[in-house]
Amino acid sequence: MTRFDDERIGPLAEKIRTAQLGEKLSVRIIDIDAGRSIALMHENDARRLSIHMGDRAYIFKKSKRGAYGGVAIIDVTDTMVAEGEIGVFNDLAKSMKLNSRSTVFVTPREKPESVSYIRKKIDGCELSRDEIYAITRDIVYDNLSDIELTSFVTASAIYGFTKRETVSLTMAMVDTGEKLDFDGIVVDKHCIGGVPGNRTTMMIVPMLAALGLKIPKTSSRAITSPSGTADTMEVLANVSYQARDIRRFVNKVGGCIVWGGAINLAPADDKIIRVEYPLSIDSEGQVLASIISKKKSVGSNYVLVDIPYGRGAKIQTRKGARELGKKFVWLAGEVGMKLKYLLTDGTQPIGNGIGPVLEARDILMALDGEGPKDLVDKSVMMVGELMEFCGMSSKGKGAKEARRCLEEGRAKQKMQEIINVQGGNPHIKPDELRPGRYRQHVFSKTGGRVSRIDNMLISTIARTAGAPKDPRAGILLEKKVGDKVSAGELLFTIYSQTVVKLRYAVKLMQKSNPFLIE
């Protein structure tokens, strides 16, 4: 995981100069893999060398063939190492073959160019394509300190990105990671999220692959929701794979559903998100670049974006959803992909199960022709749209072909192939997927019609019950919006693996019931 920036010290003259001006320090090995090139110096040594916390330094060793070494970001301390010592983490020690008897020479080094571009962004200037590439490269190679990276991310959140910057960032993210490339038509889909149970990906991938398209799908795990597609797929198969595995899977069976986090596709993104997360900041340009770069990296030609909107969804209004959709279309076009967006109902959960196991069960049932109607209908509609969009179906025929593929069992068979290549049991049956050991039925107190199911509350209750940490925890909905209910009828069931978590989930539900009956 570590990429050590082991610049050989350039020309001979430079070697001699630094060797003579550098400070000689004895190595103290710190038995930790820091994941980047960091060294610790005592504040007195640092002051003598005019090195400040976060500065870079050349650290090099003399050998018979001259000096060799690398660059590290210096952490200054008055406790971690003694004066005259330099604390060297495993990564650097290994790459420079240092042990606790080594001595090294240390001399200050200028910051990377990209730091001055970050400075420009702080000053509110637009960055050029080359400047954005330089920053992205240094983010990917861990050449920036947390302070530098955070400053860039904060300034970007405050000023946003211009259109030109957004395009540069997207392509820089693609070009600093691995890229896949397949023969034939490659399709992809993305959902902006916010709707519990909305596992259309796990329907769409086998359907499209069965219909002859390539779909190398990477998905995320839950951050604040009860399950991400990767969590749900993990119930059925392994999801931690490399880019080369995706290539193999897609060439063999046409599609796959793997976790994006372990793959080196557009890796800058994860490093930026790590910094954005603690302050819940993001800039729209960065979010767009992040999504579009992932699609571009896997070699997609046609992309469908699902934008659920409405009360309780991430985006409240149709107008806001449409504006976002247009930005997706524009950015995808700029980097050579065709993109279509769909505005869908985001006001209540999709499917009946919420939580990894319950969602996976919905999927297996739906592929068997018995799943929740809303999940099946939405998936059929989306596959139809994509088939027409990429020219595989003629206008108005896509949805029919999609439904036929499902009804004839071709999608189910394809899912079995996908589960099989991803190391799962292809013959698993829906009722082999058992939800949590402890459960609580929730009944309606009054009769009437379900007028609302609150997405946020459903998510919070399912998470409190243990999802996604306990895959078997979650919620099974028995009614959806518009359904008639009588007093005492079952609305939903909460499942958990421990009594305590179930009790907390129930307490939460009693305080604010996600169902509104009118």
Add this chain to the structure above:
Amino acid sequence: MTRFDDERIGPLAEKIRTAQLGEKLSVRIIDIDAGRSIALMHENDARRLSIHMGDRAYIFKKSKRGAYGGVAIIDVTDTMVAEGEIGVFNDLAKSMKLNSRSTVFVTPREKPESVSYIRKKIDGCELSRDEIYAITRDIVYDNLSDIELTSFVTASAIYGFTKRETVSLTMAMVDTGEKLDFDGIVVDKHCIGGVPGNRTTMMIVPMLAALGLKIPKTSSRAITSPSGTADTMEVLANVSYQARDIRRFVNKVGGCIVWGGAINLAPADDKIIRVEYPLSIDSEGQVLASIISKKKSVGSNYVLVDIPYGRGAKIQTRKGARELGKKFVWLAGEVGMKLKYLLTDGTQPIGNGIGPVLEARDILMALDGEGPKDLVDKSVMMVGELMEFCGMSSKGKGAKEARRCLEEGRAKQKMQEIINVQGGNPHIKPDELRPGRYRQHVFSKTGGRVSRIDNMLISTIARTAGAPKDPRAGILLEKKVGDKVSAGELLFTIYSQTVVKLRYAVKLMQKSNPFLIE
């Protein structure tokens, strides 16, 4: 140095809840004093607990009396610790009495309130007094991660601070550190810097103390200059002291000159500067708050600020200098101090020596009545201004009294007392201070008049020769602006402790000579 945030886990119910929901991990001690409460978790454990990089967690141990523990910021890794382990640095291990056989329970904890105020600043809102205090407190107590602190500093640099925010920040910085308080009139001075050799502090402190005022002076070390006042004073005495030492020195001899960096006066400042430095960002409000809070913390009543301006100075125009001066006056008034600013000539070095030893020699000579005229005259003028400002001298008489104090040897005697209490040799003579072993005289190639001496070039040459790391390195000026020179006459001498550094300094000088003769 570590202040561990050891919140006891509140009410019993909370204890039980966390004990049951928390994850049990075995402790791996990491033998480093991290200086703050940080723990390392494996990414799989963190994911299960929904803890992200930079989140806080309660870490607690069960004991016969119930659970006890503290809060740590979590660093997530896939290499540093194994699954099921938690990496605990010395600080936390000591405060919780953990060893490598301990097990602890870990459960997520909400971020401190101040993080939401940082978020407000990122969104461009003005912060209230309480919000600024909360942020400052969490900065001082190391409760913020680098990411959170950097985000705050970056957003502050972009938006700046309103007047109200600046006042709040100043008082928050004062109130979160130690404070001194003396009987009688307490004076202070500050220079915004940028002029090599400008060591008036070391003249002014003994003169004012000899004249019966209290002057508890804290000074900085060089960051980008060839010497700071603390570096120059260190040639004559120790400068690393605590607040209680300042109290003792000033009560005994009326004044002192110590390094501000080791003292807990307005400590938020240093922590903010650590983050600002890598990107060379600052906000004017923060710089003002930083300076004024230090003066307030030592209990000053009257402050004189020296603002050198002109070509080659930090501030180019008289107008700019005056605007800055007015802001100082305003902010000092808001926190109950009287402040006067002086606009002085910043176009060439003050005194003849540049570098710690050469500057200290200038000071000893000046106190003996033989020092550089510009240094003496400027010091006399400043002392006179302060004497009149605080009402110790009547209008127009200050400078005369200052000069008499110098000429009668009272200032020299006071300096000996100060050197003595600070552990130096009070009887040191100017010619016992030897500049560097190697030197290079620089002669004028043409005859004429010195029309300019470039501050920046003088600084860079002196630093290349080794100052302030080698206190004996530096430059001795033989001519100043306005002096007549003939071809072949000595302009200045470069001193160094090594041939190599001298050679580099000379090479630099040959490329661009700091003297302009016309």
